[in-house]
Amino acid sequence: MQVKRKMLSSSAILNIMYIPALIFFAVFIFYPFIEGIRISFTNWDGYSQQYSYVGFEKYWAMLSDKNIGTTIINTIIFGFGSTILQNILGLAYALFLDQQLRAKGLVRTIVYLPVIISSLIMGYIWYFFFQFDGGAVNDILAVFGAQPIDWLSSGPRAVWIITFVNTFQFMGVAMTIFVAGLQSIPKDYYEAASIDGANWWSKFKNITLPLLMPAITVNIVLNIIGGLKLFDVIVAMTNGGPGYASSSLSTMMYNLYFARQDAGYAAALGNVMFLFIAVVSITSLILLKRKEVKL
Amino acid sequence: MKTLKYSVLTLMGSLHLIPFYILLSMALKPSDDTSSKWIFPIDMTMDNFSNAWNQAHLSQALMNNFIITVCSVVLIVFIGALASYPLSRFPTKWNQFIYLLCISCLIVPALTILVPLYSMIVDLGGINTYWAAILTQVTFQLPLTIFLFTGFISSVPRELDEAGLIDGCNKFAIFFRIILPLLKPITATVIILTGLNVWNDYQFSIFFLQRVSVQTIPVALSQFISQFQNQISWVAAGCVIGMLPVTVLYLFLQKYFIRGLADGAVKG
Numbered sequence: 001m002q003v004k005r006k007m008l009s010s011s012a013i014l015n016i017m018y019i020p021a022l023i024f025f026a027v028f029i030f031y032p033f034i035e036g037i038r039i040s041f042t043n044w045d046g047y048s049q050q051y052s053y054v055g056f057e058k059y060w061a062m063l064s065d066k067n068i069g070t071t072i073i074n075t076i077i078f079g080f081g082s083t084i085l086q087n088i089l090g091l092a093y094a095l096f097l098d099q100q101l102r103a104k105g106l107v108r109t110i111v112y113l114p115v116i117i118s119s120l121i122m123g124y125i126w127y128f129f130f131q132f133d134g135g136a137v138n139d140i141l142a143v144f145g146a147q148p149i150d151w152l153s154s155g156p157r158a159v160w161i162i163t164f165v166n167t168f169q170f171m172g173v174a175m176t177i178f179v180a181g182l183q184s185i186p187k188d189y190y191e192a193a194s195i196d197g198a199n200w201w202s203k204f205k206n207i208t209l210p211l212l213m214p215a216i217t218v219n220i221v222l223n224i225i226g227g228l229k230l231f232d233v234i235v236a237m238t239n240g241g242p243g244y245a246s247s248s249l250s251t252m253m254y255n256l257y258f259a260r261q262d263a264g265y266a267a268a269l270g271n272v273m274f275l276f277i278a279v280v281s282i283t284s285l286i287l288l289k290r291k292e293v294k295l
Numbered sequence: 296m297k298t299l300k301y302s303v304l305t306l307m308g309s310l311h312l313i314p315f316y317i318l319l320s321m322a323l324k325p326s327d328d329t330s331s332k333w334i335f336p337i338d339m340t341m342d343n344f345s346n347a348w349n350q351a352h353l354s355q356a357l358m359n360n361f362i363i364t365v366c367s368v369v370l371i372v373f374i375g376a377l378a379s380y381p382l383s384r385f386p387t388k389w390n391q392f393i394y395l396l397c398i399s400c401l402i403v404p405a406l407t408i409l410v411p412l413y414s415m416i417v418d419l420g421g422i423n424t425y426w427a428a429i430l431t432q433v434t435f436q437l438p439l440t441i442f443l444f445t446g447f448i449s450s451v452p453r454e455l456d457e458a459g460l461i462d463g464c465n466k467f468a469i470f471f472r473i474i475l476p477l478l479k480p481i482t483a484t485v486i487i488l489t490g491l492n493v494w495n496d497y498q499f500s501i502f503f504l505q506r507v508s509v510q511t512i513p514v515a516l517s518q519f520i521s522q523f524q525n526q527i528s529w530v531a532a533g534c535v536i537g538m539l540p541v542t543v544l545y546l547f548l549q550k551y552f553i554r555g556l557a558d559g560a561v562k563g
Contacts, residue, residue: 011385014381014466014470015385018397020377021375025400029434031415032415035415036408101304103308104304107304112553113315116541118495124516124534125314125315125317129314134331134332134527136317139331176556177556177557228404231497257413263414270406273407277407278402282402
């Protein structure tokens with residue numbers, strides 16, 4: 001007891017151990033974050049020394065920017081579309097691979113492989129599928145005598161294709177987390193249910209799903225954040241085009257800053273995006289945590 | 296029933312391999328072979344690889360990737376482990392606030408502060424330097440690292456610390472002599488997760504590392520494709536080279552990769 005008290009009372013000196021980390025956060029996150037708020041109230045172009053404060057002008061500009069509506073809808077599709085797809089497919093794969101099967105480890109390894117590869121490279125690989133001239137998908141259409149389609153030229157179609165690619169790349173994460181969740185469910189629950197004559201569906205609904213809630217929470221939150229900030233795949237496949245038709249908030253910000261040289265606007269958009277992602281991810285975390293049951 | 300299950304299993308495996316098959320078939324096809332990407336080349340050629348290697352400056356890019364990843368991971372592990380010890384062992388109100396502050400950085404998408412971050416790095420003269428890239432990578436990987444380390448340290452029995460104290464270790468010696476050696480398994484997880492993130496990073500690298508002498512593989516490939524858009528099989532070969540190092544590592548150490556992810560996620 002004495003030892004314990006002695007440790008806590010004079011342990012304040014150990015707090016110097018987190019100072020290096022705090023310095024990193026202060027310099028590369030907190031300071032830029034505050035700077036970003038300041039820049040969003042200016043008309044700075046990103047290069048010149050001169051700029052003036054314009055108040056909320058850049059935020060008002062967002063309301064009348066006709067590209068911003070599309071971009072926000074796209075970002076929501078990237079976020080929620082990939083989340084739904086990854087969870088359904090990941091869970092289906094995990095349930096299937098939870099059985100006694102030889103070579104299931106090999107399939108898991110294959111499904112997980114894209115996770116470790118750069119999203120940019122994954123985007124290029126799928127670009128080879130959907131490109132107009134000599135794309136792998138159009139080659140199949142040609143076999144059936146159909147006309148080739150310019151898959152990535154239409155915004156809405158491109159958005160769903162990119163969502164699919166993001167799902168393909170990261171469904172291995174969802175699968176792995178679900179497999180870990182399934183393995184943590186005690187087998188006797190199922191045995192007891194079988195004795196009571198429960199069928200597959202009622203076992204799934206009453207045992208598997210409730211006890212998987214922690215895994216579902218992790219997956220949903222991870223996937224929403226990942227989808228909402230999607231950048232690399234979009235750059236590789238369409239670069240946000242045509243126009244802004246398939247852009248996300250991230251690629252739009254990049255364009256505003258480097259191509260349109262409107263740093264003030266880009267910073268304002270960054271702040272809105274931060275707020276949006278923070279609110280969505282914290283809300284979903286709280287809502288989902290409430291649904292979790294303890295073993 | 297059994298046959299059906301194994302057919303489904305085979306189908307799943309092969310469906311997920313198709314993208315890699317297409318990529319490899321493109322990369323091995325001679326430039327005068329205009330057959331479909333689905334048809335694997337009979338006269339395979341290595342020309343695309345040597346062209347991609349030279350034109351995209353991939354040897355330099357691999358070297359840069361290696362330097363940046365190794366330096367970042369060393370700093371991440373050291374600074375992260377150091378910070379996690381007081382945060383998990385001495386949860387005073389103040390330290391809980393600091394912990395929350397660190398973890399909340401997990402939610403901040405790095406891109407949202409791109410404008411001020413970029414202009415700050417410009418002012419510091421950090422564009423096209425290793426240090427700017429390394430320091431930003433370290434910063435954005437630290438929240439995850441601190442999260443994993445603090446979770447792990449709180450599962451280490453406190454009795455060990457007390458025993459050390461009785462044996463005459465001072466407080467810092469307890470960390471370096473007793474706690475640090477016990478962190479090996481979670482350190483492996485941290486190295487894999489953060490190492491992959493840094494190795495594959497595109498969003499920072501494209502801003503901070505544009506000159507050929509410092510650019511990383513994703514940047515080299517993205518500039519390569521905009522330059523040689525009509526030489527698509529070169530790009531395919533470049534992609535194969537770019538993904539080879541991690542893929543080989545993954546195939547040898549896949550157990551650790553997958554466990555690393557499960558460790559990282561389940562504790563969330």
